[in-house]
Amino acid sequence: MAHFTKATSVHDWLDQRLAIDTLRRVLAKEYWIPKNINFLWAMGMVLAFTFGILLVSGIFLLMYYQPNVNLAFDSVNYTIMREVEFGWLWRHVHAVAASVVFLIIYIHMLTGIYYGSYKKGREMIWISGMLLFVAFSAEAFSGYMLPWGQMSYWAGMVITNLFSLGSLEFNGLVEWIRGDYVPGQAFLDRFFMLHVLLIPLAILALIGLHFGALRIPHVNNQDGEEIDFEEEAAKYKAGRKRESKVIAFANDFLSKDMFVVSIFLLFFFYLVFWHYGFAMDPINFDPADGLKTPPHIYPEWYFLWSYEILRPFPKDPGLIAFGFAQVIFFLLPFLDKSPNAVPASRRGIFFWWFWALVIDMIVLTAMGKLPPQGIYSTIGLVAAVAFIGLWIALPFITKMEKKV
């Protein structure tokens, strides 16, 4: 049996039973972060923090929300918004956080792409990150169903219809997902379950995987320099901190992370108190009506780019293009054939590829919001084709890239 001695303090008592000192050393004090990084490397922590905000505000919404097709709309728009004290605060915090989290996810992803942080041992970070993106998308969609407004209903109708896979006519699958011919009580109940339990659980597990995947390769740095972490850590521990290329995660780096989180929170609560409107669609303040489609349906801003890839094509090609857009980012580490894991600015054509992708996705986003008519349809079509073209070109341009 392990040997226990009389504890000298609460800390010692816990340490003997849970090895808290060892845990702290392994997970925080001796986890090394390069010095040569910038504020963009704090986005991961901003995301983790925002997820926490979503959890807390969600728990408070959950205490009054009613997952019933006859009651859901009023439980949100009347009970929570008007009766519950500070109910409006939880709702606006939750809605704004759900929207802003995607802004940060996109910045975080583009940072990874720009600095090449998805290769040379960092593939699993990227893949777990993409799984998080998919899980967050599912979480956002299922949450959008809950107020049971017109946009909830019709978004639910259109998105579940995607699973009929066009001319394959898998209508049975669509009805199975809905538990009904159209979105109804069974549909609302199961998406409620997904939103408050199953997907958040999956997200927690994936965050664990994402952090675990970071442990061995460590985070990248602004120059893509390969750092010998053991050697640099030894310098740091020997007190030669100035000379070392790394610092400890806690509390040194963490203090910087939390500083950026503070700035983010100021911006976030500014939105919550003065500009929450962008996160709440006016059409969703009409209760769901299965006999009336709103004149113009569009998803939340963060899904617009992929929606616009679906829209300009006929049904089957549209679905294929849409499917392509959903999975292609997963394959990035394997489509990029160049060994260079350095900033895009030092990678020749890839630099232009990166900015073309960013601009193309912004154009797709803008067109997705506009009605599908005339010149907008044309621009949308060109941008959608360009998106696919860029990804097809990627292996070729990275293959030609010179080693730096």
Added chain:
Amino acid sequence: MENSRRGFMGKVFGAVAGVGAVGTLYAMKKSWDPLPSVKAAGFTTVDVSTVEPNKLVVEKWRGKPIFILKKTPEMVAKQTEAETARDVIIDGEHFLICIGLCTHLGCIPAYRENKDDFKCACHGGEFDASGINTKAPPPSPMVIPPFNVKGKTVVLGEEGDQYRKMKEAGVLA
């Protein structure tokens, strides 16, 4: 000896777990199926004697909107054969009866009385007054549900003679 015993225990667990997993997945799949009460929501009878020509009437059947459009003689006169083949004849009058969901992704197209056609606002699809798709993305006409004409009424969900003829002619969708 010990190894083979562990191997045996491992195989036993594998078998138990395998059977259990298949059974569990089956139960999970079935639990998500539409309930019998949902499936039985069955039949709807609609009286069309008061329907005005060129005015779209929307009924509800199995939670879905059903379009009922009485055509004017002028509309019938300028129709193509393919269009007429989809007409439901009730008491000598021509009607369009179809599930009012766009065959692209299921929005409800709006009827434009001045143009005698349907426009889907979601992605810009169009259908003529017989529910036939005329502009992409919808890939096929709006679906004609099972119906049975009884005097001046139509029973939705029941397969009558006219429905069966359309089915044979392959014009339902």
